[in-house]
Each structure stands twice: as structure tokens, then as C-alpha cells.
Amino acid sequence: MTRSLLLSNVRLADGQPVSVSIAGGRIAALGAQVEAQLGGLVEDGGGALLLPGFVEGHTHIDKTNWGQSWYRNEVGPALTDRISNEREWRKTSGHDAAAQSLALARAFVQAGTTRLRTHVDIDTDARLRYLDGVFSTRQTLSDVLDMQIVAFPQSGMLIRPGTVELLGSALAAGADVLGALDPALIDGDPVASLNATFELAERYHKPIDIHLHEPGEVGAFTLKLLLDRVEAMGMQAQVVVSHAFCLGALPERERDALLERIAHLRVALLTSAPPSRPVPPLKLCRDKGITIFGGNDGIRDTWSPYGVPDMLERAMLIGMRYDLRRDDDIAIAFDCVSNAAAQGCGFSDYGLHVGARADLVLVDAQSVAQAVVSRPKRRLVVANGRVVARNGELVDAV
Structure with missing residues (x-):
């Protein structure tokens, strides 16, 4: 079973700093005051831009x-x-x-x-x-x-x-x-x-x-x-x-x-x-x-x-x-x-909202426009609540 995960210190497209709590492959909470679940993993996003998969x-x-x-x-x-x-x-x-x-x-x-x-x-x-x-x-x-x-x-x-x-x-x-x-x-x-x-x-x-x-x-x-x-x-x-x-x-x-x-x-x-x-x-x-x-x-x-x-x-x-x-x-x-x-x-449960499947991408960019134009290395990719790529490379299990 996938452990819970907290992505802390990330930013939405409008610049708002947030954290994302993930449980059971879904976004459980998203906001400024979200805390890690007991025994869960924590990833510091380093102020990166949060995008949907x-x-x-x-x-x-x-x-x-x-x-x-x-x-x-x-x-x-x-x-x-x-x-x-x-x-x-x-x-x-x-x-x-x-x-x-x-x-x-x-x-x-x-x-x-x-x-x-x-x-x-x-x-x-x-x-x-x-x-x-x-x-x-x-x-x-x-x-x-x-x-x-x-x-x-x-x-x-x-x-x-x-x-x-x-x-x-x-x-x-x-x-x-x-x-x-x-x-x-x-x-x-x-x-x-x-x-x-x-x-x-x-x-x-x-x-x-x-x-x-x-x-x-x-x-x-x-x-x-x-x-x-x-x-x-x-x-x-x-x-x-x-x-x-x-x-x-x-x-x-x-x-x-x-x-x-x-x-x-x-x-x-x-x-x-x-x-x-x-x-x-x-x-x-x-x-x-x-x-x-x-x-x-x-x-x-x-x-x-x-x-x-x-x-x-x-x-x-x-x-x-x-x-x-x-x-x-x-x-x-x-x-x-x-x-x-x-x-x-017709892909269901998509996006950056509570209840959506936890498909997330972190990039070092100030805005969506910069992410598209500069196409930076993906700092982190989360798919169905799992970290699947880090710093542009797949993790071993994928």
C-alpha cells in the first residue's frame, strides 16, 4: 500500500504557497496549513511550481x-x-x-x-x-x-x-x-x-x-x-x-x-x-x-x-x-x-483539487509561462500518489 506523502513548500500558478497532502493515491488536502500524516513521507518542494500531471x-x-x-x-x-x-x-x-x-x-x-x-x-x-x-x-x-x-x-x-x-x-x-x-x-x-x-x-x-x-x-x-x-x-x-x-x-x-x-x-x-x-x-x-x-x-x-x-x-x-x-x-x-x-x-479525477488523483509535477519556474518556454528538468513527478521521477530521472521501481 502506498504511504501517505506531504509535498511542502510549493507554489500554485498564482504564486500562492501551499502544501499538498496525499493519501491513498489522492489529494487529501491542499492549502497553506496542511500537515504531514503520522508516519507519512515528506518532500520539501523548495519553492518549486506545482503543476498537475x-x-x-x-x-x-x-x-x-x-x-x-x-x-x-x-x-x-x-x-x-x-x-x-x-x-x-x-x-x-x-x-x-x-x-x-x-x-x-x-x-x-x-x-x-x-x-x-x-x-x-x-x-x-x-x-x-x-x-x-x-x-x-x-x-x-x-x-x-x-x-x-x-x-x-x-x-x-x-x-x-x-x-x-x-x-x-x-x-x-x-x-x-x-x-x-x-x-x-x-x-x-x-x-x-x-x-x-x-x-x-x-x-x-x-x-x-x-x-x-x-x-x-x-x-x-x-x-x-x-x-x-x-x-x-x-x-x-x-x-x-x-x-x-x-x-x-x-x-x-x-x-x-x-x-x-x-x-x-x-x-x-x-x-x-x-x-x-x-x-x-x-x-x-x-x-x-x-x-x-x-x-x-x-x-x-x-x-x-x-x-x-x-x-x-x-x-x-x-x-x-x-x-x-x-x-x-x-x-x-x-x-x-x-x-x-x-x-x-475523458480522464476523470484530474487536477489540483481535493479528491483528484495525485498526479503532480514540480518544476523550478516562476510561472506556467516560464515552465512552458524553458521546459526545466522535472524536480519531482508524482503519479497516483507515488514518486516516480526525481531530478529528471525515473526512480528504480518504475
Whole structure:
């Protein structure tokens, strides 16, 4: 059983000095006059800034090369080039989804991520092999990392017969969320593709997280079809649209009409804030009440050599992509990898309040904005009430 813990001499984002009492993996008390429980552990925070554990809202830990030798990327520019190359490489290289997902997940924890949503490839070549590898990682780190797994048809669904059935098997086996991918440009039939997706979600009582890379008017058409199904099937607050590049490229009138429906149906949006693609309008989405949050997407894989498992860096990249310069605006970028991400993914009991799961990060920074910009070494990471990293290094038990 985890011993009680007191974090003393820490500061909230508003500068208020507090202590945090942790018992049973939860925040038991938070305030200026909190004392240690009898026999409990005490950690002096040294005046560090107290942040909630970070949330990775969209990544692909099953396909990473993290910690491995350099992958020479010579892939063609099209989305289908990357999909085909990756599928062949994973089939022939001996890539181990269990070992690699564990290595990347541990690196996430080391840098302060305590909640994570990962998309895992389901296809007719690998079937459920990659899923089984990530299931193993989830079990290994279950005490410290709250992981949601998305069953994701990376190679397409309708264009590869048998994939629908495999997705159903993945959901039955324990995947938390049903994924989908570009119903028009990959599957070639957005109506049939979305029908199959929503029928699976209804059958297995699962939420949906769809990759929508489709640009401009094509993306808008698919998005309208998706929103129609959300409304018809009563799936409000159960759907995430990841990337949603089309929302960054449409005329304002058409874009705003879509945003109004997205807000009304409580559909959430995910952005990795890529520098080379259109992105949904962050502040406008928030003003309309839309939950928009952040994630890394792939990290060091055959798609891209970029990315690190550090959500403060992702927050910084969100801030740079959206030209967030004021301290209060940079705090919005941090919200994208903390509270908004927890809300968008449906992670419960999150935050800095009594009763929340005790997922906490201490950094030497004067403010949230400085933490995002400077990305200091994590002085302490607490996950589910346990100290899991100290001074930027995992403790032995993790």
C-alpha cells in the first residue's frame, strides 16, 4: 500500500504557497496549513511550481523507434506512401511494439505525463499483434500511467476487407476508443466508412477518435457527415476529431457554421499544431466552448524523425504555432496538455483539487509561462500518489 506523502513548500500558478497532502493515491488536502500524516513521507518542494500531471492527448506509442538506432527516412510525400512504407517496415524489420511502447511510455512518465491516449494500428497484416504489445505496456505501468488505447485502422478500413471485424475484436479485447481515418480520401466512400465506424461504436459502446487529415472542402464534407451521425445517434461528448486541418483552411462563414455545430454537439478537437499544415483556430474554438487540446502525434517513427515525450515542449510548440506570446496566452497552450486534454479524452479525477488523483509535477519556474518556454528538468513527478521521477530521472521501481 502506498504511504501517505506531504509535498511542502510549493507554489500554485498564482504564486500562492501551499502544501499538498496525499493519501491513498489522492489529494487529501491542499492549502497553506496542511500537515504531514503520522508516519507519512515528506518532500520539501523548495519553492518549486506545482503543476498537475501532464496529459498526452494523441500519440502512437506502438510504432516508435525511441531509443533505437537512427531510421533513415526516404519515404514519399503522400499520406499513402507513409502508410504503405510503415506497414512493410514493421512487417519485415522485427519492430517490437511491446518493447518500444514501454520505452516511450516510461520516457513520458519520466517527463511528467501521467495520462495518455495512444492510437494503435489494427490491420489485416498485423491483426492484433501491436495491440497486444501495448496492452502489455499498459499493464506494466498501470500503477503510474493512466492509458487509453484507440483501435486505429491506419491502413484504412473498408479498403482492406476484414479490418472492421478486427476492430471489433480489438474493442472486445479491451481497447477503450474506436479510431477512424479519412473516410473520403483513404476509404473512398465517406458515407459507408462513417456508417461502419458509428455502427461499431454503438455495438461496443465506445467513443470515437477520428483522424481527419482531409483538406478544405473535402474535409468539410466529411466533417458535416460525421456531425450528422453524432446528432442522429446521440453521441454528444463522445467524439474527438483529431487534426481537423480543414478547419484551418475554410472561408470564415463556412468554418464558423461548422464550429457552431461542433460546439453544440460537444465534439472535441485535437491538434498537434504542425507548422506545415492548417490548424483549427485555437482561441476561437475556446471562445465558442469547444474543447480543443494537444498531443504529439507520432514520435521518432517511420513517419517523422521529430518529437519528444515531453508535453511542456508540445505546449511550447502549440504556443509558437498559434503565436501565443503573453503569459496568459501561453497558459492556454499549457491548458491544451493538461485540463483541456483530460476533458477531451475523458480522464476523470484530474487536477489540483481535493479528491483528484495525485498526479503532480514540480518544476523550478516562476510561472506556467516560464515552465512552458524553458521546459526545466522535472524536480519531482508524482503519479497516483507515488514518486516516480526525481531530478529528471525515473526512480528504480518504475
